[in-house]
Amino acid sequence: MIFDLAEELWQPGRIRSSTDILELLNDETDTIVAIPIKVYLFNDNFHTFDEVIGQVCKAIACSEDQAEKVAWEVHTRGKSLVYDGDISECLRVSSVLEEIGLHTQVIT
Secondary structure, three states: OHHHHHHHHOOOOOOOOHHHHHHHHHHHOOOOOOOOEEEEEEOOOOOOHHHHHHHHHHHHOOOHHHHHHHHHHHHHHOEEEEEEEOHHHHHHHHHHHHOOOOEEEEEO
């Protein structure tokens, strides 16, 4: 059955467009599940605690106490989860952190 479906969907020599794929998904799927996205901040030997705390506050609009906890976790564990949410906000948070050269990673 899987092979029959694959043969039906795949036509040799035809370039499939993203529209074809979207139509197939729309036939079978009622909702799209959001994939959780996370922003991690990594330790380095260049930035001071005050610089990291200030930038974390700016990026996620948190208190200095919360940003200090993030900075200590980065220092002791090598990385810390700074933010999780939708992709556009994660990219914004990562961008703000990287303004001063902090190393971040946005992952799913």
